[in-house]
Amino acid sequence: MSTDQRSKDWYNQHAERYTQHVRNPKESIYHSLYEKPAMYSLLPGLKGKSVISIGCGSGEDCKYLKSLGAERVVGIDISEKLIEIAKQSYPDCEFYVMDMEKLNFIDASFDFAYSSLAIHYIEDWHKVLAEVYRILKPYSYFLFSCDHPVSSSMDVISDDGVIKTSQLQRVKDRSNNTVKITGDYLSRRAIKLDGDDKMAVTTWQKSIGEISREVADTNFVIANIIEPVPLLKMKDISQADYDTLIKIPSFIIFKLQKL
Numbered sequence: 657m658s659t660d661q662r663s664k665d666w667y668n669q670h671a672e673r674y675t676q677h678v679r680n681p682k683e684s685i686y687h688s689l690y691e692k693p694a695m696y697s698l699l700p701g702l703k704g705k706s707v708i709s710i711g712c713g714s715g716e717d718c719k720y721l722k723s724l725g726a727e728r729v730v731g732i733d734i735s736e737k738l739i740e741i742a743k744q745s746y747p748d749c750e751f752y753v754m755d756m757e758k759l760n761f762i763d764a765s766f767d768f769a770y771s772s773l774a775i776h777y778i779e780d781w782h783k784v785l786a787e788v789y790r791i792l793k794p795y796s797y798f799l800f801s802c803d804h805p806v807s808s809s810m811d812v813i814s815d816d817g818v819i820k821t822s823q824l825q826r827v828k829d830r831s832n833n834t835v836k837i838t839g840d841y842l843s844r845r846a847i848k849l850d851g852d853d854k855m856a857v858t859t860w861q862k863s864i865g866e867i868s869r870e871v872a873d874t875n876f877v878i879a880n881i882i883e884p885v886p887l888l889k890m891k892d893i894s895q896a897d898y899d900t901l902i903k904i905p906s907f908i909i910f911k912l913q914k915l
Contacts, residue, residue, distance in 0.1 A: 658757050659734050659777045663857040667713075670855075671737035675714040685886075685893055691801055691907050694884035695772060698799055698911050702726040705767035710756050710788070710800075711774020715742030718749040721770065730766075732756065757783040764793045771800035773907065776859040779844070781867070785874035789914055798876065798912040804883065804905040808861040809841040867910070876912040883908055 667674065681688035703725030709718050712731030715738075722729045732754035733739050742751045754760060756774065769788050778784055788798050810822040824839035844862045849855050864881075871878055883905045890898040900906075 658755055660858050663777055664734050666856045667735035668737040671714070671735060671741055674738070675741050678714065678716055682893060685890055685897060686906065689887045689890040689893070690884055690901060691773065691909075693887055694882055694909055695770075695799065695801055696720070698880065698882065698909065699724065699770075700768060700797055702768060706730075706765065707768045707770065708732065708759075708761070708766045708791070710759075710769060710771040710784075711777070712738075712742060712751065713772075713774075714738050715746045715749060715751060717770065717772055718742065718751075719746045722746070722748055726768075730761075732759070757787060759787045759791055761791045763790055766791050767793055767796050769796070769798040769800075771798075773801050773803075775800050776802040777857070779846075779860045781870045782873060785870060785876060785912075789874050789876060792914045794914055796914050797879065798914070799909070800912075801907050801909045802867075803847075803859055803861070804908040805841060805861060805863050805867075807904060807906050808847055808859070809839050811839045813838060864908070871910070871912060875914070877915055878910060879913045880911040881908065882911075 678684045678687055702721060704727050706728040707721050707726045707730070709721065709729065709731045712718055712733050713735075715731050718729045718731040729749040731742055731749055731751045733742070734753065734755055736753050739751045739753050742749070752760070757778065769792055775781060775784055792798065806824070810824045812820065812822050814821045824841060825837070827836045829835070840861075842863050844860060844866060847859045847861050849857055849859075868878065884907060886898050886901040890901070
């Protein structure tokens, strides 16, 4: 299943606001002080290379990859409005409206593939991984981040607008051998975000085991798995977010290799 229309519509309707958010490092701290430092630390040498960013949004990662000496940087995204912004902002890179399950490039045309917090909009990753594998040259890497299943497996049990409680919990009654489970780690399921203060999009929860099986099914080899921790600078902006991320990961990063 491709990215659903609901998610695409949200990004098109809020493209300007989303761009302003990700370009403000003090506002988008889960990017600037958490996910990006970890992702960038895993980049291979890119000088003179051909690079693709999958789910590139408004193009900020493409600009960074280009600054590292990549000869060609291509960004693709399903949102027409975000691609318009990316084209206007970073003319040294190429941008295309494209479905990540149908990459319109010839075989073995890229030296490196990158994807930041995009693949989890797809329910089944086989087509995406197979397409990335196809367009990569042998021995190249695919680096991507997604929601961490520990975080997305929690259920919200209460939210009064001030205090929100999420849990992945097991309560066992030994007297009658019954158990009550809150949350679900092992089942693939849709996570629908709603509300005025949130992204009205749909992402997919899946376990590390399922992700690993999909990777193996498409002939990639896992070179590294990183569960990032926030930079200390985050404490100065949001102690609560820092205290959360130092204990409970929000994202997970996979570095795959085509052999």
